[in-house]
Amino acid sequence: MKAIRLPESEKPIPGLSVSTNQGLLQWISSVDHKQIGIMYLWLSVLFLVMGGCEILLVRLQLVVPNNDFLDPEVFNQLFTMHGTTMIFFVAMPAIFGFNTYLVPLMIGANDMAYPRLNAFSFWLTFFGGLMLYFSFLAGGAPDAGWFNYAPLNQYNYSSSPGIDYYCSSLLIAGIGTVSASANFIVTILKYRVGTMSLKHMPLFVWMVLINSFLILAAFPALNAALAMLLLDRQLHAHFFTAIGGGSAILWQHLFWLFGHPEVYIVILPIFGIFSEIFPVYSRKPIFGYNFIIGSGMAIALLAFGVWIHHMFATGLGNTVNGFFAASSMLIGIPTGVKIFNWLATMYGGAIRFKVAMMFAVAFLVEFTIGGLSGISFAIIPIDWQLTDTYYVVAHLHYVFIGGTLFGLLSGLFYWFPKISGRIPDERLSKWFFWLFVISFNLTFLVQHALGAMGMARRVYTYPDFAGWGTLNLISTTGGFLMGISIGLLVYILVKAIRKGVQAPADPWDASTLEWTTSSPPELKNFDQVIPVNSTRPFRDFKRPDDAD
Amino acid sequence: MDNKLMIKLIVGTEAMFFLALIMAFVYFSLVPGFRTHQLVSLDIKSTGVFSLFLFSSSFTYWRAEENFRKGDVKHLKVWLLLTILLGVIFLFGQGKEYYDLLNHQVTISSSTFGTSFFTLTGFHGLHVLIGLIVIAVLTCLAFLGDYDQPGSSLISMVGIYWHFVDIVWVFVFLIVYVLPFIVR
Numbered sequence: 001m002k003a004i005r006l007p008e009s010e011k012p013i014p015g016l017s018v019s020t021n022q023g024l025l026q027w028i029s030s031v032d033h034k035q036i037g038i039m040y041l042w043l044s045v046l047f048l049v050m051g052g053c054e055i056l057l058v059r060l061q062l063v064v065p066n067n068d069f070l071d072p073e074v075f076n077q078l079f080t081m082h083g084t085t086m087i088f089f090v091a092m093p094a095i096f097g098f099n100t101y102l103v104p105l106m107i108g109a110n111d112m113a114y115p116r117l118n119a120f121s122f123w124l125t126f127f128g129g130l131m132l133y134f135s136f137l138a139g140g141a142p143d144a145g146w147f148n149y150a151p152l153n154q155y156n157y158s159s160s161p162g163i164d165y166y167c168s169s170l171l172i173a174g175i176g177t178v179s180a181s182a183n184f185i186v187t188i189l190k191y192r193v194g195t196m197s198l199k200h201m202p203l204f205v206w207m208v209l210i211n212s213f214l215i216l217a218a219f220p221a222l223n224a225a226l227a228m229l230l231l232d233r234q235l236h237a238h239f240f241t242a243i244g245g246g247s248a249i250l251w252q253h254l255f256w257l258f259g260h261p262e263v264y265i266v267i268l269p270i271f272g273i274f275s276e277i278f279p280v281y282s283r284k285p286i287f288g289y290n291f292i293i294g295s296g297m298a299i300a301l302l303a304f305g306v307w308i309h310h311m312f313a314t315g316l317g318n319t320v321n322g323f324f325a326a327s328s329m330l331i332g333i334p335t336g337v338k339i340f341n342w343l344a345t346m347y348g349g350a351i352r353f354k355v356a357m358m359f360a361v362a363f364l365v366e367f368t369i370g371g372l373s374g375i376s377f378a379i380i381p382i383d384w385q386l387t388d389t390y391y392v393v394a395h396l397h398y399v400f401i402g403g404t405l406f407g408l409l410s411g412l413f414y415w416f417p418k419i420s421g422r423i424p425d426e427r428l429s430k431w432f433f434w435l436f437v438i439s440f441n442l443t444f445l446v447q448h449a450l451g452a453m454g455m456a457r458r459v460y461t462y463p464d465f466a467g468w469g470t471l472n473l474i475s476t477t478g479g480f481l482m483g484i485s486i487g488l489l490v491y492i493l494v495k496a497i498r499k500g501v502q503a504p505a506d507p508w509d510a511s512t513l514e515w516t517t518s519s520p521p522e523l524k525n526f527d528q529v530i531p532v533n534s535t536r537p538f539r540d541f542k543r544p545d546d547a548d
Numbered sequence: 549m550d551n552k553l554m555i556k557l558i559v560g561t562e563a564m565f566f567l568a569l570i571m572a573f574v575y576f577s578l579v580p581g582f583r584t585h586q587l588v589s590l591d592i593k594s595t596g597v598f599s600l601f602l603f604s605s606s607f608t609y610w611r612a613e614e615n616f617r618k619g620d621v622k623h624l625k626v627w628l629l630l631t632i633l634l635g636v637i638f639l640f641g642q643g644k645e646y647y648d649l650l651n652h653q654v655t656i657s658s659s660t661f662g663t664s665f666f667t668l669t670g671f672h673g674l675h676v677l678i679g680l681i682v683i684a685v686l687t688c689l690a691f692l693g694d695y696d697q698p699g700s701s702l703i704s705m706v707g708i709y710w711h712f713v714d715i716v717w718v719f720v721f722l723i724v725y726v727l728p729f730i731v732r
Contacts, residue, residue, distance in 0.1 A: 113550055182557040190550045216561040224568035231667060236657035239572065239667075245660040250575055254568060 031115035032523060036122050037101025038419065043122075044094035045490065047129060051085035052483055054078045059479040062472050065464035075460035076143035077162065081132075083146030084166065088173055089129040091266045091400065094408050096125070096180055099208050099269060101419065103184060105514035105521065106202045108193030108529040113186040117179055124176025128169045135165035142166035145458065147255055148229075150240035150248035155233050164233055167226045174223050181212035181219075188212075193513075196532040202512045203286065203535075206293050207272030211265055214300045218261035225254035249314055256307035263399065264303045268296060270407030271338055274360055277414050278342045279536075280510045281357035282349030285548065288341045289535055295334035302331045312383045321380050328378035335371060339364060354508070355429040359410035362437050366402025370395060373448065388458070391451025397444045409436075409489075416493075417507045421520040422500030428492050435485040442478030446471045511536035555705045559712045562675070566716050569671060570723060573664040583728050585661040589654050591645070592725045598641025599721050602676070605634035606714040609683075609707055616703050621695055624703075628687045631710075635680045642673050665724065672720055675713045682706055 027035060058078050061070040070078070100118060104111055112118045135141045140160030144152035153163050188209045192201070201209075229251070231237040238244030240251045271292070279286045286292065308316065308324035342364065351357065373395040377383045386392065417423050450471050455462060462468055506515040516538055517525055530541045534548035576582055612627035646666075649655075656666045686706060689695065695703070 114554070178561055182554055182561070185557055186550055186554050189553065216557060217564055220561055220565035221568045224565050224572075227671075228572065228667065231656065231663070237663040237667065238657065238660050239663055244657070244663075245576070245579065245581075246663070247575065250572060253575075254572070257568070 031111075031119045033100050033104050033112045033115065033118060034419075034521060034525075036118055037097045037099075039122060040093045040097030040100060040125070041419075043126060043129065044090045044097060047085050047089040047093070048486065049490075050133070051082050051090055052486060054082040054085070056479060056483055058082065059476040061460060062462070063476040064473070065462055065469050067461055070460065072460045073140075073143065076458075077141040079458060080142050080145055080148075080162075080166075084132065084142065084170075085129075086400070087146060087262070087266070088170060089125070089132070091404050091408075092173075092177060093125055093129075095266060095269045095404075096121075096177070098273065098408070098411055098415070099184060100180070102415065102514060103187060103205055103208055104191070105418075105517065105525055106205050106512055107188060107191065107196060108513050108526060108532070109187065109191040110525045112183055113191055114183050117183050121176040121180035121183065124179075125173045128171075128173030128176065131172065132165060132169035135162045135169075138165065147259060148251075149255075150229075150246075150251040151242065153229060153233075153251070154241055164230065167230045167233075171223055171226050171230075174219050174226070177215060178219050178223075181215040184208055184212040185216075193529045193532060196537075200532050200535055200537070202272075203275035203289065203292050204269070204272035207268045207275070207296055210293075210296045210300050211268040214261055214265055214268065214303060217304070218258050218265065221254050222258035222262075225251060225258070228254075249311075249316075252311050252314065253307070256310045257304070260307040260310065261300075261303040264299055266404045267399070267407075268299065270404050270411075271296065273407050273411040273414075274342060274363065276512065277356055277360050277410055278345045280414075280508055281352050281354060281360070282346045283352075283509075284345055284349040285536060286341065287344035287347075288337075291337055292341055295337040298334040299331060302327060302334070306331055309378055309383070312380050313387045325378050325380050329375060332371060332375050339368065354413070355424075355426065355433055356410045356414040358430070358433050359406050359413065362433075363402065363406040363410065366398055366406060366437075366440070370398030370402050373398060386451055388456055389451035390447040390455050390457055393457050394444045394447035394451060397447075401440055401444070414508070415514075416496070417503035418514060418519050418521070420497050420500070421503050421518075422496045423503045423507065424492050424496035424500060428488070428495075432485055432488045432492060435481065435488065439478045439481030439485055443475050443482060444478070446474050446478075450475070506538070509542075511539035513537060516541075551701050551705050552708070555708045559708060562712065563716070566668075566671070566719075569664075569668045570719065573668050573723065576660040576664050577728075579660065582659075582661050585659055586665075586724075586728050589649060589652070589661065589665075590725055590728075591648075592729060595641065595645060595721070595725055598638050598645075599717065601634045601641070602638040602714055602717055605631045605638070606711050608634060609710050613703055613707050616695060621690065624695060625687065625690050628683060628690060632680055632683055632687065635676055635683070639673060639676055639680070642669065668720060668724065672713070672716055675716070679706075679710050679713050683710065 027039065030036060030039075055078070057070065058075065061067055061075060100112070100122075103109075132142075138161050140162045142148065142158075142162035142165065143160070144158055144163060144166075148163065148166060151157055153166075188201075188205055228237070228239040232239050232241060232246075238246040240246045240248055242248060275286055275292055305327040306324060308320060309328040312321055312324075342360075346361075353361075373391070377386070377392075377395070413424065413429060450468065451457075453465070453467065453471075455468060462472075503519045505518050507519075508515075513529060513532070514521075516530055530537055534540055536548050540547035577586070608627050608631045612624050612631060615621075615623040615627060649662075654662050656662050683706060686702065689702075694700070
């Protein structure tokens, strides 16, 4: 057994350190990666409720044709805030919550490489989110869509301060994201327990590592674009104003140069989560460990070569379109490799259908639907026909919910006993699973048809065409059922924390290092770490006669 | 060791930020009219001289690092002070250039040239300023006796950042000042 290296000396800073058991102050002043991870997760639940309420109002407006429940201006603000919130303040903090909580535990470290920087990154995200929502009180929320296209983001088209809040809050949160990612890379490369080589690292940690490099390369493009837009709006610069010689297309280039990698940023750690969950619940080693890593790297590299498929309708020319159509189809290959890896992992395994595994299996179906509808956009004529319709809405929700959110929920049910020390009610959790999956499909499956029938997205009302009213009614009903199921999830979590059954250290007979500590782990994660000689060290430790 | 990796990652992500700003500049410079505006406004000789001060500050910082490695704290202080002086002269040059341009009605809101020029060089100037503040802190620490024993990685970490800021200026200088004179 090897001694563990502490990231920072345990000597407290005189005058600055806080002793334990101080309630809320202890959380606010915490630099412990577990507490910060939990704060990230609650932050994302908070914003999930906010973003959810916004979209339920939007769905209420769309429930019947020619409805006048909401003003067009309010409608614009609501769908913009919904998109921005869900991407930047739900998906990102939830993923970073898992990363921050799990990475040190999985590599046998006691904390992140820079614990105070870690806390700083969290609070930047927190205050970024707060600032975004302050815009409601400051004269109007952003109203130009989450991608904030020029010229809609210019002062002439949006004179409320909402867009300025959009820029500042995303810049602040973006700096937090970048610094946290650099912190993950240093932690993973330098603070692994002595015996763990790169080829024995858990796949989740591998995906976080690849993902962090992706963030370091992609987020600066957004930050630069936001800085330019602030200059446009505050100092009357001409980056995106056509009247001064600027270019609206430049915004789209910079935004999607960030925005397309972003969709892989929110899915790669999820692939990592599934690569941990499938082997444990199938009681088999992962099929094709090296292929999962390799295809993850391929996705990260290809992510930067496909941004123009968001811009096929802007008229960049056939050569450019053709190149990016080909590369967009190409990115389906490494993703498909991963899907087959997980299927092969399940094949012949002794599968246990716990809630986490149920979400994982449902993910395979939903994400494949989302992936296939995505590939259909790489076919340029189909893109021209379907762009800015509800078909796009359906596609992106099948990847963001069917991919990212299913992964987060799967991971939540898998690691919840470790994080809280309690086991959630299995029967209620299964109710939640079925309610959520059915209502999700009810909401978005019909939107494929709506889009094909020509219903445009982001338009606050629609005429009474044949079938549109019925399909929208179905979609709205599904949306409200999803809202109810999220309420049920919060109830399950709170009930489990209050009076759940005490969880053992290793409830799922898992194989990675985080399950060797108590549930929940002590303030100091490990005193000693078991030797790591394979990708499943804890399993080898439990069954030395049958080691990998 | 760990800190060096961290600063390299930060420098890498900053490089992507500058790449986006440079891309915006190049994107606008392909539009007719931009280059004429550029040629009329910029004074390559004056900026070239001030750039030499920035480039030589990389040399003086390298001398500071070498002296620290040898344990020569006295020369470390001298070279650090010299680096600050050179950096300040460069910033002074940039201020003078901005002052002249603004007096000739070339502002951030006058044209796409003004917009992309002031943004790109302004963000670089901001990075120089931040670097100077950090080096000033290092110098204060040196005078307070923080580097009397070897082993600190602080000097070489800041060095990675400072050399990076200089390298960015090499590219900015070539693209903004030199290229329009070569490619007519």
